[in-house]
Amino acid sequence: MRIVCPFCGERELGEFTYLGDAKPQRPAPVAGEDAVYEYVYLRDNIAGSMSEHWYHGGGCRAWLKVTRNTLTHEISAVAPAAGAGAAKVGA
Numbered sequence: 015m016r017i018v019c020p021f022c023g024e025r026e027l028g029e030f031t032y033l034g035d036a037k038p039q040r041p042a043p044v045a046g047e048d049a050v051y052e053y054v055y056l057r058d059n060i061a062g063s064m065s066e067h068w069y070h071g072g073g074c075r076a077w078l079k080v081t082r083n084t085l086t087h088e089i090s091a092v093a094p095a096a097g098a099g100a101a102k103v104g105a
């Protein structure tokens with residue numbers, strides 16, 4: 015599997031680290047113990063298209079949001095994750 019980093023171009027999988035489902039959002043501080051438990055421990059087991067966080071540690075060291083089909087490993091989209099220097103794309 016190869017990932018096209020928006021900053022570095024197409025690179026081999028070994029340069030990246032999988033960080034998991036990009037969907038969970040950190041609950042507000044007052045959300046309660048159940049919301050924190052769900053955020054930390056519970057994940058959907060998706061068979062199909064899934065949005066994931068990957069870290070390009072062997073390249074630009076940016077966090078990326080990758081849309082990947084978990085059945086075929088086909089990658090349909092790669093974008094910088096929030097706060098990963100998105101303004102640099104195309105510069």
Ligand SMILES: [Zn+2]
Binds near residue numbers: 019020022074076
């Ligand atoms: Zn990169």
